[in-house]
Amino acid sequence: MDLAEALADLDTHAWADVAHAYGPAEDLPELLRAFAEGGEDGAEALGELYSALLHQGTVYSASVAAVPFLVRITAAGCEVVDSLVLLGGMAESDDEWELPGGAVRSAVVAQLPLLLPLLADDDEGVRGAAASLFGRVGRACEALHALGADALDARQRLRVSELVEGDRRFVRHGMGDEPVREDEQLRELLSRL
Template sequence: MVSRSRVRRVWEQLEHAYGPATDVPDLLAQVHDPVTAPAAIGELNANVYHNGEVVHSAAPALLPALLDLAEDPTVTVRRAIVETIGDLAHAARTAEPTAVDEAWPQAWAAAVPRLLHLLADPDVEVRRVVTFPLAHAVGHEVWPHLRDRFKAEPDHAARLGLVVAIGHHAEPDAHDWFTGLLPDPTVRLAASVGLRRLGITPDARLLLNGFADVSAWADTWCVGSPRPSAVVWWLNRELADDHAVRRTLVAHLLDHPDPDIRTGALWSSAPLLADDTSTTDTNLLPLIADRLPDDEPENRRLAATLLASTGARSADTLTPFADDLALAARDLYLPAADAALAALALLGDQRAVQPLQQRLTGPRLGLPTRPRHRPWTPPPLDEVLLAMSAHADALLPAVRARLSSTSDDAERAACHRALDSWHTNA
């Protein structure tokens, strides 16, 4: 029997993100206890995977122990264990080669057959997530095993995960298999993504048809969120540089009956707006403006904030939506009203004067005073006031009142910048 002190000495020679991996044996022992297991596997993941930029020397040594736990039906956190294996496999694929410990490839080659065995595990949670590490077993002959398991797999989420994992291997031989799945609406979205990874631009109509029911994606390894918006975000990430398809997809989903899918479309619009132009049929700005009166308050905020962010780059783009923004600036959901008011002010619109006066003299300013984190915060106070220079006389008393009442240094600095600019341009 190996003594605890000898085990400790072994792990002292190995490193994870926080130094010597001496805590690993105790954490592995805690994973066997249902009470301590969730925290223990979480700490193991944080220590060994960390931010995914390095595969430390502790990772290949830990991998067989993680597999032992993943194969043990008495362990209560098997899904989290397999996810940790997937995180390490992902890191090994994406990190700089010099950042991957030299022992990892051999340890990983020994792990792949054991992971393949878990494809038929009785626990559906394990089957749903084991395709995560197997998706990153590129260079190993796994895609035929994934394909064959698809025929026998009864769980919808696990089937989706199998298709997505096969796509990660980008095997040319899988082309016909993916194509054969397209008529099935339950896996059409996953099959289209698989074809995309083979270099075939998906038909946007097929992708849209896949949004008839996205509930099963909540339990997949690649989306793993109960919110339908996560499917939209994941798909946009998969489509990467297919901007035309992404615009078409988002443009249609902005009007989807599910409010959370509309949320996902709004989130996914942000990286596209910089590429959008008013001369294309897929211009997103009018469709985003249509969401200013959305039934979901947070969607109204997102729409107004996107417009404000776009207007900060080019105020003229907001001119067609001035009336919509003026109405939205009166939204009872104040975060939405804040963003709409900021966008309206960027136009220098007279209708922004009174609400700005109220914000400056009231208890709630509602506008950031520090540099914004585009595109999800409205333009800061100084940008808004500078854009309203044509109405400086009307706003001057309110700005001075704010200066006399606030002790916030950032607010005071923003007001002084506006006053200095108004004075210079007077």
């Protein structure tokens, strides 16, 4: 996926109909574009995205709306680690302003197939951030299956601990869909390592 494809429909989204920490989210197209393009403006945009979409740990309707764009920006190879960390923070938040419970997390989980290739990326930082995201949303088993637990090399085995810790943190916070089943699946996969 290239950046043009990642940002398709960005300007036609009804941003005025969703809100972030400071009101209507009409500024998000400019912020997302600047972030994706990187550089000094991208770093500033990242700070503004955190402030607007994950303000003091709170997420908003604009956070949900921004998820597909952030995931596609990530899949296009732009600002990958920063995107993954922001997505993880938003997905993990249980402080949801005027949202149904788990709305941001569900939006992130729906986009995970686009992020699966990052678990085997050549860059260790990308692999770690992707593993952390999968763990933070309680999808460590999915990530381990995608990696092929039987074929993990030593480098990938180091990421397993991040996945497991992320899932444990997720279950401790009471956000796991089926924590007992997930825990059993993890034990079975890990026993093969």
